[in-house]
Amino acid sequence: MERIRTTLVYVLLTLVTAVALFPIGYMLLIAGGEGERFAEGGQTLFPETAGEMPGNLASNLDTVMTDGTLDFRRYLRNTLLVAILAVSGTVVSSAMVAYAFARVRWSGSKPLFMLMLATMMVPFPVIMVPLFTMFRELGLIGTFGPLWVPAWFGNAFSIFLMRQFFMTIPRELDDAARIDGCGHFGIFRHIMLPLATPALLVVALLHFMFVWNDFVGPLIFLSHRDQFTLALGLQLFMSRLGTTPWHLLMSATTLMVGPVLVLFLLTQRSFVEGISTSGTKG
Known part of the structure; x- marks a missing residue:
């Protein structure tokens, strides 16, 4: 009985x-197709000659x-610039604020922490117009500033x-x-950050994927x-000369998805460790 249950689970x-x-595989199949077949409406799920796919894809x-x-x-350069600035800001600011909530004893920390968690319930469309108005008054519309400056003020x-x-790190x-003479900054820098690498x-990784x-x-x-x-650049492929070049659109999508997949595979062990450890103590 146990063997049958294990087989069913697998x-x-x-x-x-x-x-x-399946969506990733189908994306690669379309990216490895020929433009003429799409124009003639003759593209099928699988290519007629599988050997043509690598050459067509390249x-x-x-x-x-x-x-x-x-x-x-x-x-690509624009996206990398925004991602580097936003990820750096999120990691630095979020780690500092999290340390204050986890290790520093101060009046009102728990109510403020709950208030901060409540901000995650506010959808982006609700604050979209106020944010646009604020950044317009600051003269940042038409620049990369609105895409990375908020990241330096923490992410809930x-x-x-x-x-x-x-909270899982022993207070001892x-x-x-x-x-040994360390203050809060010394503890944060020399104790917490090395242990909190996962x-x-x-x-x-999560904020990089978002950006x-x-x-x-x-x-x-x-x-x-x-x-x-890149996300806006892909939209330019949606209408060109009255048709959508699906093979080029899927090729561009492959280039956009590829770095994220590679990054996740390289950091998979640390990603799983960080996720599993972060919820063990409240």
């Missing part, structure tokens, strides 16, 4: 994995990288994640550091085409 997990991977990727309509290289979910991780380490990687895939933010705050990010 079969179910295999089916779920296949369903999850050709389509080269077309995307050198196409003047998309200017993929510029959009990242603060919660880091705070939960800091703080006491030992104080005996949680820091989780925060960085990398963000479409609404750049659409609202950017006004010049040479400032577009």
